[in-house]
Amino acid sequence: xxxxxxxxxxxxxxxxxxxxxxxxxxxxxxxxxxxxxxxxxxxxxxxxxxxxxxxxxxxxxxxxxxxxxxxxxxxxxxxxxxxxxxxxxxxxxxxxxxxxxxxxxxxxxxxxxxxxxxxxxxxxxxxxxxxxxx
Amino acid sequence: xxxxxxxxxxxxxxxxxxxxxxxxxxxxxxxxxxxxxxxxxxxxxxxxxxxxxxxxxxxxxxxxxxxxxxxxxxxxxxxxxxxxxxxxxxxxxxxxxxxxxxxxxxxxxxxxxxxxxxxxxxxxxxxxxxxxxxxxxxxxxxxxxxxxxxxxxxxxxxxxxxxxxxxxxxxxxxxxxxxxxxxxxxxxxxxxxxxxxxxxxxxxxxxxxxxxxxxxxxxxxxxxxxxxxxxxxxxxxxxxxxxxxxxxxxxxxxxxxxxxxxxxxxxxxxxxxxxxxxxxxxxxxxxxxxxxxxxxxxxxxxxxxxxxxxxxxxxxxxxxxxxxxxxxxxxxxxxxxxxxxxxxxxxxxxxxxxxxxxxxxxxxxxxxxxx
Numbered sequence: 001x002x003x004x005x006x007x008x009x010x011x012x013x014x015x016x017x018x019x020x021x022x023x024x025x026x027x028x029x030x031x032x033x034x035x036x037x038x039x040x041x042x043x044x045x046x047x048x049x050x051x052x053x054x055x056x057x058x059x060x061x062x063x064x065x066x067x068x069x070x071x072x073x074x075x076x077x078x079x080x081x082x083x084x085x086x087x088x089x090x091x092x093x094x095x096x097x098x099x100x101x102x103x104x105x106x107x108x109x110x111x112x113x114x115x116x117x118x119x120x121x122x123x124x125x126x127x128x129x130x131x132x133x134x
Numbered sequence: 135x136x137x138x139x140x141x142x143x144x145x146x147x148x149x150x151x152x153x154x155x156x157x158x159x160x161x162x163x164x165x166x167x168x169x170x171x172x173x174x175x176x177x178x179x180x181x182x183x184x185x186x187x188x189x190x191x192x193x194x195x196x197x198x199x200x201x202x203x204x205x206x207x208x209x210x211x212x213x214x215x216x217x218x219x220x221x222x223x224x225x226x227x228x229x230x231x232x233x234x235x236x237x238x239x240x241x242x243x244x245x246x247x248x249x250x251x252x253x254x255x256x257x258x259x260x261x262x263x264x265x266x267x268x269x270x271x272x273x274x275x276x277x278x279x280x281x282x283x284x285x286x287x288x289x290x291x292x293x294x295x296x297x298x299x300x301x302x303x304x305x306x307x308x309x310x311x312x313x314x315x316x317x318x319x320x321x322x323x324x325x326x327x328x329x330x331x332x333x334x335x336x337x338x339x340x341x342x343x344x345x346x347x348x349x350x351x352x353x354x355x356x357x358x359x360x361x362x363x364x365x366x367x368x369x370x371x372x373x374x375x376x377x378x379x380x381x382x383x384x385x386x387x388x389x390x391x392x393x394x395x396x397x398x399x400x401x402x403x404x405x406x407x408x409x410x411x412x413x414x415x416x417x418x419x420x421x422x423x424x425x426x427x428x429x430x431x432x433x434x435x436x437x438x439x440x441x442x443x444x445x446x447x448x449x450x451x452x453x454x455x456x457x458x459x460x461x462x463x464x465x466x467x468x469x470x471x472x473x474x475x476x477x478x479x480x481x482x483x484x485x486x487x488x489x490x491x492x493x494x495x496x497x498x499x500x501x502x503x504x505x
Contacts, residue, residue, distance in 0.1 A: 032222060071223070106221040
């Protein structure tokens with residue numbers, strides 16, 4: 001588990017009312033979308049509303065509900081996914097970006113048919129890299 | 135004890151270098167070239183889902199490139215680590231029919247890339263291992279099920295697999311021995327990582343003491359025992375005001391640092407087809423303080439093992455202050471020294487490694503035919 005690797009430094013972007021950051025898997029091997037249970041994006045202490053959160057991976061954009069049954073799209077260890085949500089982020093200033101991630105590890109069964117779930121958290125300080133027009 | 139001393143083949147799994155690969159300091163090609171240039175081979179193990187994008191799909195062109203690269207740098211493919219992802223669906227586990235089909239393309243990928251062994255995992259039942267034999271035969275790949283903490287060689291599930299392997303008599307069924315099942319101490323580098331994250335010395339002492347208590351007791355006898363131990367590590371952290379280390383220390387203490395004695399491996403020794411030389415760090419004396427590397431190499435040599443040992447450095451999960459390359463170099467020096475002390479040596483010459491591994495797998499074929 002390498003949680004310090006989740007947030008890619010310097011990738012905070014804004015687009016209209018949305019903010020996004022590039023994220024990396026805190027694990028040594030690829031996992032399918034179905035094993036990515038949830039992610040939360042928080043900037044300066046404000047968390048993006050769950051219903052607004054989107055996950056972009058391999059050129060496709062998902063809600064977490066859509067990822068639940070998706071076993072054909074994989075998050076490869078050296079690829080960035082993009083986590084975004086409705087967040088008002090003023091440009092120019094330095095921001096505290098926090099990402100919380102819950103992953104299932106599909107080959108580790110603990111107890112009675114329960115799949116190991118890991119919860120990882122990363123926090124980094126960065127400025128918005130660029131202002132993308134909405 | 136075997137009449138003839140073994141000459142294990144030195145090698146490495148790219149898992150040891152997860153941090154530099156993940157950090158994009160090396161891509162697959164430059165990492166393989168680094169392994170060859172630094173002499174961490176000749177054996178090379180790769181985890182499909184870690185190193186190969188799109189796995190288990192492997193295009194012909196990629197397979198050709200991969201084989202050519204290994205030939206060019208004179209490395210010898212030893213094992214492709216493949217995964218039994220029984221929990222890939224959110225709402226249910228795969229049934230064994232599905233799991234067998236899930237393994238099929240991965241075994242085919244091993245053959246296509248030139249690996250003689252596919253490391254498989256515990257969720258595959260004895261019945262399913264038997265059902266995988268025709269797939270293994272079609273592909274000429276040995277299926278070596280990994281014995282990994284919190285299991286150990288004399289664990290009932292492993293003995294059930296061993297007994298089935300014996301009954302089936304296929305030379306293509308065996309085990310991967312993972313040294314993490316037979317650890318003798320809570321890794322000091324992990325203690326140091328907790329210290330750097332603010333853990334008190336009182337907590338760290340109590341943590342090591344609790345692990346030592348379980349080491350004296352031996353490995354957990356059943357799942358309840360295992361769960362009880364896990365719970366005590368969580369409780370210990372909470373009791374010392376460090377709840378943040380609870381689950382983390384529980385996972386490490388029970389799932390990484392297995393407390394079985396070294397000679398427990400004798401239960402399955404004839405079926406060991408591949409070895410994960412798991413370790414967690416190197417101390418100031420150049421030794422592994424928590425994994426009995428010297429005893430394990432001596433055990434392999436004395437039992438005539440001439441298969442591959444993949445150095446599998448796992449301390450990278452928490453050790454971000456030392457280079458995994460230096461640690462692999464130093465651990466392999468311990469392996470070579472241990473093999474010499476045991477009256478033999480590790481094979482480090484690529485041509486000899488190819489011949490030795492070929493014989494290792496052919497011997498299993500002959501013994502299988504004789505059974």
